[in-house]
Amino acid sequence: MILSAFSPLLRNAGLASLTRDTLLRMDAETAHGATITALRLGLAPQQEYADPPELATSLCGLELKNPVGMAAGFDKNAEVPRPLALMGFGMVEIGTVTPRPQAGNAKPRLFRIAGADGVINRMGFNNEGHNAAFERLKGLRVPAALGVNIGANKDSEDFVADYVLGVQRFADLADYLTVNISSPNTPGLRNLQADEALRRLLGEVLTARAKARTRVPVLLKIAPDLDEAGMDAVARVILDTDLDGLIVSNTTISRDPVAGMENATETGGLSGKPLFALSTQRLAQMRQRVGTLPLVGVGGIHSPQSALAKFEAGANAIQLYSALVFGGLDLLDRIKRGLVAGVRAAGKTNIAELVGSRVDDWSSGRAE
Numbered sequence: 001m002i003l004s005a006f007s008p009l010l011r012n013a014g015l016a017s018l019t020r021d022t023l024l025r026m027d028a029e030t031a032h033g034a035t036i037t038a039l040r041l042g043l044a045p046q047q048e049y050a051d052p053p054e055l056a057t058s059l060c061g062l063e064l065k066n067p068v069g070m071a072a073g074f075d076k077n078a079e080v081p082r083p084l085a086l087m088g089f090g091m092v093e094i095g096t097v098t099p100r101p102q103a104g105n106a107k108p109r110l111f112r113i114a115g116a117d118g119v120i121n122r123m124g125f126n127n128e129g130h131n132a133a134f135e136r137l138k139g140l141r142v143p144a145a146l147g148v149n150i151g152a153n154k155d156s157e158d159f160v161a162d163y164v165l166g167v168q169r170f171a172d173l174a175d176y177l178t179v180n181i182s183s184p185n186t187p188g189l190r191n192l193q194a195d196e197a198l199r200r201l202l203g204e205v206l207t208a209r210a211k212a213r214t215r216v217p218v219l220l221k222i223a224p225d226l227d228e229a230g231m232d233a234v235a236r237v238i239l240d241t242d243l244d245g246l247i248v249s250n251t252t253i254s255r256d257p258v259a260g261m262e263n264a265t266e267t268g269g270l271s272g273k274p275l276f277a278l279s280t281q282r283l284a285q286m287r288q289r290v291g292t293l294p295l296v297g298v299g300g301i302h303s304p305q306s307a308l309a310k311f312e313a314g315a316n317a318i319q320l321y322s323a324l325v326f327g328g329l330d331l332l333d334r335i336k337r338g339l340v341a342g343v344r345a346a347g348k349t350n351i352a353e354l355v356g357s358r359v360d361d362w363s364s365g366r367a368e
């Protein structure tokens with residue numbers, strides 16, 4: 001997995017066998033566990049230069065050294081936010097965490113679609129629960145914006161109450177909170193995106209934030225499988241609230257881009273390169289609906305060009321995960337260099353000036 005970028009360090013540490021190819025031959029979840037362990041042990045490379053001023057930006061009032069984040073699901077239990085930040089991510093989102101620990105679905109539950117640089121997962125919010133994440137994060141200095149992504153236990157009698165617990169637990173500790181109602185792997189969860197349910201959820205979440213006496217930004221993470229009416233409903237509801245922003249998007253239940261490929265019929269959410277077109281179109285369509293509300297673009301970023309496209313489609317910041325499985329960690333560096341080059345080529349001085357510059361092309365699906 002993303003250990004590929006660490007091979008020189010691993011060689012020094014006598015772990016030369018853990019190269020990228022070895023990791024790609026491993027079962028996907030085992031490889032992920034090995035990557036987290038390597039990060040915990042301090043084997044990750046650290047960025048040795050300061051990010052250039054072209055990449056400094058702000059998101060919901062947070063000052064970011066660069067607008068590239070690690071998406072939720074990589075560090076579910078807040079084990080390695082600091083190494084990830086030192087590696088050069090401008091944001092690190094841990095979780096999804098649920099109030100109580102839960103095992104998630106039976107293994108295998110994580111699959112590579114090698115021919116398409118895609119991933120299918122049906123992890124099912126496997127995590128050690130709020131307390132474990134809280135204890136790890138308490139007092140930790142993370143040199144990046146730290147997001148805590150909160151969710152609901154699968155067997156919860158009241159999903160909304162679980163999100164409220166998440167706000168109460170992490171409001172003082174996180175730089176921002178993400179309300180994740182878009183995982184396809186917790187039955188019923190995505191129903192919270194519907195009109196009345198969303199109104200009640202956001203009402204209670206934002207009341208809990210007010211009671212916690214913080215102004216920690218709260219973002220909502222949505223699915224790319226919403227249709228036009230579904231997006232209209234989300235936009236209508238959130239614009240009536242104090243919600244700070246949206247993350248577009250989670251994984252898709254669609255299989256169109258990978259039909260016929262190995263593992264494509266596995267149940268779960270599809271991510272990586274095959275998600276790029278759909279998630280970028282949804283991002284642009286939400287940008288058209290929400291004015292200047294901060295948006296984080298996620299889904300299928302796999303190159304400097306695809307990263308730049310998210311900004312053109314309306315993202316103020318971006319996140320990625322799956323491409324690191326195939327591309328290795330030097331992808332982060334390549335993306336950041338590509339963004340700087342894109343800013344300069346457009347005759348601008350900062351990435352923020354590119355936000356939404358091709359929103360119509362991306363929303364209509366004309367751009368590639």
Ligand SMILES: Cc1cc2nc3c(=O)[nH]c(=O)nc-3n(C[C@H](O)[C@H](O)[C@H](O)COP(=O)(O)O)c2cc1C
Pocket residue numbers: 071072073074076095096110119121123125149180183221249250251271272273275298299300301319320321322323
């Ligand atoms: C193995 C795996 C686990 C994930 N777990 C979570 C999660 O717990 N919470 C969440 O909000 N998103 C989760 N995601 C979704 C990612 O955060 C991201 O939205 C999605 O993968 C699209 O980005 P990508 O194509 O760059 O991977 C997960 C994705 C993968 C591949």
